[in-house]
Amino acid sequence: MVIYMRKNSIKNTRINGEVKKELSILINREIKDPRIHPMTSVIDVEVAPDLKTAKVYISVMGDEESKKETYQGLKSAASYMRGQLARSLNLRNTPELTFILDNSIEYGVNMSKLIDEINSQSSANSDVDNDEDEDDDDEDYEDDNFEDEVDDDKK
Template identity: 40%
Template sequence: MSGYRPERVAEQIHKEVALLMMHGIKDPRVAPVSITGVTVSKDLSIAKVFFTVLDEATERKDAERGLKSVAPYLRRQLGQVIRMRFIPELRFEYDKSIGYGRKIDDLLRQVQDDLKDDDTDDSADS
């Protein structure tokens, strides 16, 4: 039963942090940030909050600095909303899975286009 609690806490933190990011934070560095997931350690002391931005090249570093500066505020706000004795420390990490998925999608499209080109070349030769 104890293995399920970190998942529930992670879901609650995800929901509340996403709401706070939309409505409670005025820092323009974190405006383009989307929260993609949260994992919480088994002892509930650390919460890794995964995020992504639309334009990784220009916005990622600013977003990381902005998130680091608003982390104490977010933790205080979570303490007021979530009923726990100790609120986990928030650590923000860039979610690489979005970019990885996009890269795989591009490769699959390229393979599909190559196969179409091969089919048209074969039919033209006949």
């Protein structure tokens, strides 16, 4: 009889976190492949409920060429990383690793830049509008004083 975990179970979530942590350490500290870009991050890991496979989502900050080289380097080091996972994690099965490039962080950085750019443009426009509004406020103030003077004359 084979017992499978559910995909979103507490145990599966814990295993995902442990595999992610171990792979991050392996990629950043132990693997010395020159193809792997130093700005490579493990974004997420999805271990299958039967522990046979794991999807490893990685992000590489760099150009397309460095992403391809990093992907090839990780692919060639997958069996080594799987062996290291077997040594460090006490699992029934050690999952076969499948690497997937994830551009969500790069996308987020680009969106932040666009938002900052729009905010700086709108603040520059509001500064111009505020200068015009301040001139209008001065005129209103002068008119208010005039009305006060007229009221004083009536008394």
